[in-house]
Amino acid sequence: MLTLDFHPAGRHFLHIPGPSPVPDRILRAISHPTIDHRGPEFGALGLQVLDGLKHVFRTQHPVVIYPASGTGAWEAALVNTLGPGDAVLMYETGHFASLWKRLAERLGLRPEFLGLPGIDGWRRGVDATMIEDRLHADRERRIRAVCVVHNETSTGATSDIAAVRRAIDREGHPALLMVDTISGLASAEYRHDEWGVDVTVAGSQKGLMLPPGISFNAVSPRALEAAKTATLPRAYWDWADILPMNRNGYWPYTPNTNLLYGLHEALDMLMHEGLDHVLARHQRLAAACRSAVRGWGLEIQCVDPAAYSPVLTGVMMPEGVDADVVRALIYDHFDLSLGTGLGKVKGRMFRIGHLGDCNDLMLMAALCGCEMGLRMAGVNLQGSGVEQALHHLSSHPLESARTA
Numbered sequence: 001m002l003t004l005d006f007h008p009a010g011r012h013f014l015h016i017p018g019p020s021p022v023p024d025r026i027l028r029a030i031s032h033p034t035i036d037h038r039g040p041e042f043g044a045l046g047l048q049v050l051d052g053l054k055h056v057f058r059t060q061h062p063v064v065i066y067p068a069s070g071t072g073a074w075e076a077a078l079v080n081t082l083g084p085g086d087a088v089l090m091y092e093t094g095h096f097a098s099l100w101k102r103l104a105e106r107l108g109l110r111p112e113f114l115g116l117p118g119i120d121g122w123r124r125g126v127d128a129t130m131i132e133d134r135l136h137a138d139r140e141r142r143i144r145a146v147c148v149v150h151n152e153t154s155t156g157a158t159s160d161i162a163a164v165r166r167a168i169d170r171e172g173h174p175a176l177l178m179v180d181t182i183s184g185l186a187s188a189e190y191r192h193d194e195w196g197v198d199v200t201v202a203g204s205q206k207g208l209m210l211p212p213g214i215s216f217n218a219v220s221p222r223a224l225e226a227a228k229t230a231t232l233p234r235a236y237w238d239w240a241d242i243l244p245m246n247r248n249g250y251w252p253y254t255p256n257t258n259l260l261y262g263l264h265e266a267l268d269m270l271m272h273e274g275l276d277h278v279l280a281r282h283q284r285l286a287a288a289c290r291s292a293v294r295g296w297g298l299e300i301q302c303v304d305p306a307a308y309s310p311v312l313t314g315v316m317m318p319e320g321v322d323a324d325v326v327r328a329l330i331y332d333h334f335d336l337s338l339g340t341g342l343g344k345v346k347g348r349m350f351r352i353g354h355l356g357d358c359n360d361l362m363l364m365a366a367l368c369g370c371e372m373g374l375r376m377a378g379v380n381l382q383g384s385g386v387e388q389a390l391h392h393l394s395s396h397p398l399e400s401a402r403t404a
């Protein structure tokens, strides 16, 4: 008997920074009957989602959809553009940047990791001048790609991608720019074309409000050019097989039909609310969440206000408090899921997700659960964070998407 058979009363509060809650509308769309993936209805669906995605990535160029988690799209970005032993410049912003680097090593690339020592680098975004200096020193232009994480989900810090592009351009360096915005897309401002990104990697289960299971590569003309001569072995991930079929809305293999129904619905929801409104909603919820953390007298993990993530907030625990014990207590008592500390910050912090299908009252419920749990765990709080968040939300109203 699966323990899933036990179902506590009321709604589960899923406030990990992905998977994020899936709206009922999307769940219903996914439940439509699976159709012939070579038939005319499917082709029309394929064309619509491929086109709608361009708006979310803010690109005129192709977006590839894989039936895979974000990790698959990481691999796809690298194997389509690089060759064995290629030097790749990566930047340690946190756990996800570290996992992408490990993946690059396993593929036979030679990643070099920039960043600050210890957990200092895990409390801020990318320092573009470090990238610029390293590219400057690369006289022989051996570095083939610069890879950065836009929204580091393990820490709650975003990086200035436009600044990384400027750093590459100031050096006139030919490296490709690859960006992981798996948790940033449709929650944090992102501009694939304007920021000159060559490959953007994204996923379904964060800002796009879908279940896990599909992921994306947005691809620039330069990346497509690089793919023609790239020599890492690739088969399933090969853009060259997928893109020609995509022109008519099809795939060379069986695509994830039902998740594409969900994607269609998600794109519809995002367009109706308006992408700008969606992003403003995230910024406001994040600001309210931070005011709660300050009200508790706890530290926000990200120490650079310019890098605060609109997607999630990392909450550092005082010395001697195990964040995972607090999290477990909150889960048991309030059926609220918070993100665990990953890698270097395991046990030292937890993460509150406020992304995707999230509104004021959902955030307030999560903050109430946190505050109750922190008190029960005996954490010494300076005051009520809930009170501060209430104050923030009521004094910073956002124009309703209904009337906007």
Ligand SMILES: *Cc1c(COP(=O)(O)O)cnc(C)c1O
Residues within 6 Å of the ligand: 018, 069, 070, 071, 072, 096, 149, 151, 152, 153, 180, 181, 182, 183, 203, 212
């Ligand atoms: C979630 C996430 C990943 C991993 O994606 P999976 O879907 O779990 O494979 C990678 N990078 C970032 C920034 C993420 O948030």
